[in-house]
Amino acid sequence: MSEDDSTVRLPGRRSEPSRYPDDVPDQGFGYGDYPSDEPTFDPGYAAPESDRTLTLPGQTPPGALLTPPPPPANDRLLVHVVWELLLVVLVAALAVFCWRVEPAMFHSAGLRLIAVQAAALGLLAMAVSVSLRAGAPNLAVGAFAAVAGLLFARAYEHNLPVALIPGLGVALVAGLALGVLVALLHVPGWAASLAALCGGLVATTLIGHGAAVTVADGAPDPRRWAYVWFIAVAATSVLAGVFGLVRPLRRAIGAFRPVADPAERRGPGAALMVVLALTVSGGLAGLSGVLSAVQVRTAVGSGSILPQLLLALGAVLVGGVSAYGRRGGVFGSMLGVLALVLAVQFGTMRGWPGPATTFGVAGGAIVLGLVVTRLVEWGGRRRESARMLGV
Incomplete structure (x- = not known):
């Protein structure tokens, strides 16, 4: 045996091209x-x-696993269209039921009262909605409204513009301060707004000394322009919903929402948007408080903070705005407002206890709204099979 033949060769070793030619398949x-x-x-x-x-x-080769995942699915509008059509049917059925049981609700004075109440709650619902869509839920909208109403009632002396300045000014400044706090510390909006809620409770106690403040005689009665108020608020809400359908605008408003790490800062643009959103939220809440105070001729104070907040939140969630803030419809919020106003007014006409009616309606609306949130999130996502097919 030669020296070459005595060498042990392992399969696949190519140290000698003459024995292992590359041109052989x-x-x-x-x-x-x-x-x-x-x-x-x-x-x-x-x-x-x-x-x-x-x-x-x-x-798929193992290396393909290193490719980035597909981009997030686009929002699907079909689920919002279907739900808003169902809401139209539900509101119509509720209105017919109330009309059959309590016809006085739909007399001239009753309709005007419903229109003004829907306008006031619609403003507060927009205040909640804009903060939700910005990723910083404002739970202090009820406090902002109560403080603005008290300040307006205190300041009104037959001069409407002068009386509006302290109420709306404080609400705007409070919203701005809340936005700066959220953006500067990069903390959840709901947590920071709880501090603002506590501040509102203290302010209402100091301003009203724990009692309601009566609006002076001569203040304009919004029921004279009830339908104008309602149409203006409804048109603003619908217009905001239409703007929310524009993808660049929607993403800009929601830039503060967390993507992966909630504590990671989202950049100066996101901080600016959350400050702007919470300032607008505060202003809308203040206007709602002033309208409510003028309508009932009394600023209730701290007693209205929690009921108004819960009703507004319930209306927004029932209307189809996701609790995560990612999705929202067009007509849903005002339809939810109408449903809640009709339900509360029906309870009042029937002589039910006010707090029980308000909290019962608000609690039921929030539970239903959470179910709607799950349906909206489920229906708004692209299916896995569609993602695999590339559609």
Whole structure:
């Protein structure tokens, strides 16, 4: 036996090209031509020659796992359209029921009262909605409204513009301060707004000394312009919903929403948007408080903070705005407002206890709204099968 023959050769070792020529098709180590229906050896990405990976036909190479995931699915409007159509039917059925049981609700004075109440609650619902869509839920809208109403009642002396300045000014400044706090510390909006809620409770106690403040005689009666108020608020709400359908605008408003790490800062643009959103939220809440005070001729104070907040939140969630703030409809919020106003007014006409009626309606609306949130999130996502097909 020669010295060459005594050398132990391992399979696949190519130290001698003359004994292992490269031009001979290798049926076991990934060289040569293969039919398309037979297994092939794919080296993967940056794999050494001695470490071949078996890839069957139709399989994805291991290196493909390093490709980025597909972009998030676009919002789907169909679920909002279907739900808002159902809301129209529900509101119509509720109105017919109330009319059959309590016809006085729909007399001239009753309709005007419902229109003004819907306008006031609609403003507060928009205040909640804009903060939700910005990713910083404002739970102090009821406090802002109560403080604005008290300040207006205190300041009114037959001069409407002068009386509006302290109420609306304080609400705007409070919303701005809340937005700066949320943006500067990058904390959840609901947590920071609880501090603002406590501040509102203290302010209402100091301003009203724990009692309601009566609006002076001569203040304009919003029921004279009830339908104008309602149409203006409804048109503003619908217009805001239409703007929310524009993808760049929607993403800009919701830039503060967390994507992966909630504590990670989202940048100066997101901070600016959350400050703007909470300032607008405060202003809308203040206007709602003033309208409510003028309508009932009394500023209740701290007693209205929680009921108004819960009713507004329930109306927004029932209307189809996701509790996560990612999605929202067009007509849903005002339809939810109408449903809640009709329900509360019906309870009042029937002589039910006020707090029980208000909290019962608000609690039921919030529970239903959470169900709607789950339906909206489920219906607004692209299915896995559609993602695999690339549609």
